[in-house]
Amino acid sequence: MVAPHAAVLDAAPEPVERTRHVVEIRGVSRRFGGKLALDNISLCVPAGVVLGLVGENGAGKTTLIRHVLGLLKAQTGSVRVFGHDPVLDPVRVLSQIGYLCEEPDLPGWMRVHEMLRYVAALYPTWDPAYAEQLRRDFALDSQMKVKHLSKGQRARAGLLAALAYRPDLLLLDEPSSGLDPIVRRDILGAIIRTIADQGRTVLFSSHLLSEVERVSDRIAMIKSGRVLFCDTLDGIRDRYCRVTLRLDEPRASPPPLPGALSWEGSGREWTGVFQSSLEEVRAEVALTNDQVVEEFPLNLDEIFVAHARASHPAEVNR
Amino acid sequence: MQLHLSNSNGVPIYLQIVNQVKYLVASGRLGEGDELPPIRVLAEKLLINPNTVARAYRELELEGVVEKRRTAGTYVSGAGSRLAKRERLRILTERIDALLAESRQMDIDLDDLVELVRRRDAAMRSPAVPAPSTRKG
Numbered sequence: 001m002v003a004p005h006a007a008v009l010d011a012a013p014e015p016v017e018r019t020r021h022v023v024e025i026r027g028v029s030r031r032f033g034g035k036l037a038l039d040n041i042s043l044c045v046p047a048g049v050v051l052g053l054v055g056e057n058g059a060g061k062t063t064l065i066r067h068v069l070g071l072l073k074a075q076t077g078s079v080r081v082f083g084h085d086p087v088l089d090p091v092r093v094l095s096q097i098g099y100l101c102e103e104p105d106l107p108g109w110m111r112v113h114e115m116l117r118y119v120a121a122l123y124p125t126w127d128p129a130y131a132e133q134l135r136r137d138f139a140l141d142s143q144m145k146v147k148h149l150s151k152g153q154r155a156r157a158g159l160l161a162a163l164a165y166r167p168d169l170l171l172l173d174e175p176s177s178g179l180d181p182i183v184r185r186d187i188l189g190a191i192i193r194t195i196a197d198q199g200r201t202v203l204f205s206s207h208l209l210s211e212v213e214r215v216s217d218r219i220a221m222i223k224s225g226r227v228l229f230c231d232t233l234d235g236i237r238d239r240y241c242r243v244t245l246r247l248d249e250p251r252a253s254p255p256p257l258p259g260a261l262s263w264e265g266s267g268r269e270w271t272g273v274f275q276s277s278l279e280e281v282r283a284e285v286a287l288t289n290d291q292v293v294e295e296f297p298l299n300l301d302e303i304f305v306a307h308a309r310a311s312h313p314a315e316v317n318r
Numbered sequence: 319m320q321l322h323l324s325n326s327n328g329v330p331i332y333l334q335i336v337n338q339v340k341y342l343v344a345s346g347r348l349g350e351g352d353e354l355p356p357i358r359v360l361a362e363k364l365l366i367n368p369n370t371v372a373r374a375y376r377e378l379e380l381e382g383v384v385e386k387r388r389t390a391g392t393y394v395s396g397a398g399s400r401l402a403k404r405e406r407l408r409i410l411t412e413r414i415d416a417l418l419a420e421s422r423q424m425d426i427d428l429d430d431l432v433e434l435v436r437r438r439d440a441a442m443r444s445p446a447v448p449a450p451s452t453r454k455g
Contacts, residue, residue: 050367188365196358196368210325214366234330297328 022047022169022201023068027077030063030225037063039225040077045203047168050195051230052216053205054300056308060225061205065173068203069099082168095123098167100187102177104158108147112140112157116164123165131164138186152183159190170194172204176211184211191215209300219300223307233300240303241278242296244271248289257284261306273298273306319348319355323364331366335374340383343394344405354384354392 023045030038038060045051053061066072067079070086070093079086086093107115116135120126135142138156140149149157155175162170170191176184188211194200195215206212212219213233220230229236247255247268254263259276271294274281278295285292298306321338323331342348354360357375361368375392378384385395421431 185365189362192361192365192368196361211365213325214323214331214364214370217367217369237330299325299328 052212055222098162113142244294
C-alpha cells in the first residue's frame with residue numbers, strides 16, 4: 001500500500017479532464033549505477049484498457065511501475081499519469097491509483113478494521129459499503145491483526161485496501177506471486193470487475209501468462225529494459241509462428257532462416273519458433289528446397305520461452 | 319450455460335465461446351429464445367476480459383445464431399436452431415476429416431474404413447451382440 005502524503009485529506013480529486021491515455025511513458029531511461037534498467041522506454045495505457053506487462057525477472061517491469069507511482073523520477077523522458085507528473089503531483093496522482101504488489105506492505109500491528117479505517121481516511125472516494133462487501137467476500141476477520149493474517153489473506157487485505165475507493169487506475173505488480181488459486185481468482189475477478197466499470201483502467205505485471213492472456217486487452221513484453229511489443233493478443237500472435245520443416249538434405253545444425261528465435265530438431269525435420277509472420281517464413285522457405293510441413297500459432301508462454309532461449313541458450317533447459 | 323475454456327489449444331478464447339455456444343444450440347441444450355448470460359456476468363464467471371465476451375457475442379450475432387432484443391440481453395435466435403443442422407454437419411465434417419487423415423496415415427483404405435464404420439454402427443444398435451474384433455494382420 002503506498003499511502004500518499006497526509007495532505008490528500010484536503011485535496012479531494014478534482015474532475016480530471018480525461019486525456020486519451022491514463023499512463024504515458026515517453027523515452028524514459030533509468031540507470032542504477034552501471035546497469036541500464038530502462039532503455040528509452042515508451043508505453044501508453046489508454047483509458048478503459050487492461051494492459052498486461054510481462055517479462056523475465058529483472059527485465060524492468062517493477063522499475064517501470066515505480067515510475068508510474070512517482071517513486072522514481074525519470075532520468076530522461078517523461079511520465080504522465082492522468083496527465084500529471086507523479087513526482088511533481090503525487091497527491092493528485094496517487095489518490096486515483098489503487099496499488100497492490102507482491103507482499104503488500106501493511107501495518108502488521110493494526111487490526112484489519114483499523115487498517116481499513118486508516119486507508120479510508122486517506123482517500124476521499126472510499127466507499128464504506130463496498131469495502132464491507134469486499135471484506136465479507138474475502139472473509140477477512142476485522143478483529144484479526146494484520147500480522148496474523150496468512151499470506152493469501154494479506155493479499156486480499158491489500159486488494160481490498162486498493163479497491164474500496166474505486167481508483168481510476170488499478171496498478172498491480174505481480175500480485176498473484178506465490179498465492180493459491182483461490183486468491184488468484186479473487187485478484188483476477190477484481191481486475192475484471194474494475195474493467196467492467198466504465199472508464200477504469202488496469203495495468204498489471206504477472207508471470208502467470210495464461211492469466212495475462214485471459215484478461216488483458218493489450219500485452220506489453222519487456223526485455224532488458226525495452227518494450228519488445230505492445231499489442232493485442234491477436235496482433236502478437238500474428239508476429240510469431242512455429243513452423244516444422246522437412247529439409248531437402250539432413251542437417252546437424254538448424255537451417256539458416258532469418259527471424260528464428262529458437263530451433264529444435266535433427267536430420268531432415270526441424271521446428272523453429274520465428275519472430276515473423278507465417279507468410280514471411282513461408283516466403284523464405286519457398287526460396288529453398290525445403291518444405292513447410294506443419295505450422296502452429298504460439299501462446300504467450302511459448303513466445304516468452306522462445307525469447308528467453310534466444311538470449312540465454314545455455315541456461316534454458318530444453 | 320456451461321462453457322469450458324482451454325488456454326493452451328491455440329484457439330482464441332472468443333472463438334472457443336462462439337464454437338461452444340453454436341454446439342449448445344446445435345445439440346439442443348440451448349433453445350430458441352433462451353437468454354445468454356449478460357456479458358459482464360459471463361466474463362466474471364469465466365474470469366476473462368468482458369471485451370472478449372462481447373466479441374464472441376458480436377460474432378454469434380453476425381452469424382445469426384443469437385440476436386439482441388430491445389429489452390437488452392442476448393437471445394438464441396430462431397435462425398439459430400435452423401443453423402443447428404448446418405452446424406451439426408459442420409462438426410461431423412471436422413470429425414470425418416480427422417478420421418480420414420488418421421486412417422490414411424495408418425494405411426487403412428477407404429473401403430476398410432467404411433466397413434469399420436458399418437460394423438461399429440451395428441454393434442451400437444445391438445449391444446447384446448459382442449462387437450467383432452477388428453484386428454487386422
